[in-house]
Amino acid sequence: MPTRKVPVRGRFYEEFSVGDLYRHHWGRTLTEGECSIFTTWTMNANPLYFNRALARAEGHPATPVNPLFAMNVVFGLSVEDLSEQAIAHLGYWKMRFLRPIYPGETLFSESEVLEKRESQSSPDRGIVHVRTRGLDEEGKTVLEYERKILVKKKSHHGGGASFAGDGRSAKARIKGGSSR
Amino acid sequence: MTLATRDRLTRNDNFFEDFEVGDVIVHPRGRTIAESEHQMLTNIVLNTAQLHFNQAMVDADPKTYFDGRRVVYGGIVLSFVVGLASEETSENALAELAFDNGKHTAPVFAGDTLFAESTVLEKRNGDDRRGGIVRFKLIGKNQRGEQVLEIEREVLVRFRPN
Numbered sequence: 001m002p003t004r005k006v007p008v009r010g011r012f013y014e015e016f017s018v019g020d021l022y023r024h025h026w027g028r029t030l031t032e033g034e035c036s037i038f039t040t041w042t043m044n045a046n047p048l049y050f051n052r053a054l055a056r057a058e059g060h061p062a063t064p065v066n067p068l069f070a071m072n073v074v075f076g077l078s079v080e081d082l083s084e085q086a087i088a089h090l091g092y093w094k095m096r097f098l099r100p101i102y103p104g105e106t107l108f109s110e111s112e113v114l115e116k117r118e119s120q121s122s123p124d125r126g127i128v129h130v131r132t133r134g135l136d137e138e139g140k141t142v143l144e145y146e147r148k149i150l151v152k153k154k155s156h157h158g159g160g161a162s163f164a165g166d167g168r169s170a171k172a173r174i175k176g177g178s179s180r
Numbered sequence: 181m182t183l184a185t186r187d188r189l190t191r192n193d194n195f196f197e198d199f200e201v202g203d204v205i206v207h208p209r210g211r212t213i214a215e216s217e218h219q220m221l222t223n224i225v226l227n228t229a230q231l232h233f234n235q236a237m238v239d240a241d242p243k244t245y246f247d248g249r250r251v252v253y254g255g256i257v258l259s260f261v262v263g264l265a266s267e268e269t270s271e272n273a274l275a276e277l278a279f280d281n282g283k284h285t286a287p288v289f290a291g292d293t294l295f296a297e298s299t300v301l302e303k304r305n306g307d308d309r310r311g312g313i314v315r316f317k318l319i320g321k322n323q324r325g326e327q328v329l330e331i332e333r334e335v336l337v338r339f340r341p342n
Contacts, residue, residue, distance in 0.1 A: 009228065010229075026226065028226060034224070038221075038224075038259075041217070041221070042256075042259040042260050042262070042263035043209070043211060043260065043263035043264060043266070044259075044262065044263040044266045044270075045263075045266040045267035045270075045271045046266055046270050046271055046272075046273055047189055047190065047271075048273070048274075051189070054189060058274065067275075067276045068255075068258065068259045068262060068276070069225075069259075071255065072221075072225040072227075072255040072256070072259065073225045073226065075225065075227065075255050076222075076225035076226035076227040076228070076255075077226055079226070079227050079228045079229050080228050083229055084228055084229050084230070086229060086231070087231075087244055087245070088251070088284070088287070089253075089254045089255075089284065090283065090284060091281075091282045091283035091284055091331075092258075092279055092280075092282035092331065093280055093281060093282065094278075094280055095278055095279040095280065095282070096277070096278045097275070097276060097277060097278070100275070124244075145279070152244070157244070
């Protein structure tokens with residue numbers, strides 16, 4: 001019999017265990033045009049990332065990918081597993097770029113849970129500390145970083161609820177909704 | 181491209197030798213973060229966290245989500261603050277090496293304007309004969325002067341050409 005499915009994406013605080021390793025979904029190929037656009041869009045003035053002639057003069061076979069673009073893609077790939085139920089991303093530690101990445105390369109992402117603790121000020125949330133690695137097609141690490149995430153608890157944020165237009169959001173909007 | 185041609189493309193006041201430990205650089209430009217661009221950048225990098233792009237969800241639970249406002253994804257804040265700092269710190273960089281001790285100390289929302297400030301913490305030689313490593317403390321601020329980001333940044337900066 002057909003059923004109505006309302007999937008919930010993202011992991012709540014209770015669903016993280018120290019030592020867990022998540023191999024994140026999708027992977028993402030980085031193309032030259034978008035690397036160049038990301039660099040100039042964010043006003044990065046190093047022509048190494050948008051001038052191919054200069055990059056070759058510096059000894060690169062092609063324009064290297066702006067490491068912050070690569071990091072953001074690796075981070076983005078990790079979100080459904082790590083922070084789709086987050087309230088805030090708190091910061092970064094030990095971020096390292098291990099080699100130049102070139103357009104046409106495909107990046108993959110994986111993360112390990114290093115520690116978790118409950119928030120001292122708010123009982124509805126906790127902090128999860130992870131190490132994320134960006135991997136190339138051969139599975140070798142090209143960048144890595146640690147980050148800490150403030151994540152909702154399932155016990156307080158009603159795990160099963162969804163915002164696929166299912167009552168909960170409408171009810172809250174009637175009660176007052178946005179404070180802006 | 182000859183090296184001589186290459187050297188005309190970037191400034192000549194931001195080589196490794198131009199930095200002194202303790203220097204503070206107030207970067208000259210600000211950048212207002214527009215609504216559509218932060219959503220686009222978030223989606224381009226496949227960040228699926230709805231608190232950046234689903235206003236209905238945020239409206240439904242304003243206590244959890246910054247009084248009903250969608251926060252700008254931190255990776256975008258970091259990228260813009262590095263961008264604002266780049267002409268003075270890494271226009272002649274050979275590579276971005278590392279970031280550490282980075283904290284988003286206040287949320288950023290669409291319409292906010294970001295500014296950047298760098299302090300030179302350390303200079304040292306690495307393995308590369310073409311340049312040396314400069315470690316900066318990088319600060320991002322908003323239009324009210326409030327700090328939104330702090331992070332340490334290591335850049336491999338080219339030595340001044342002879």
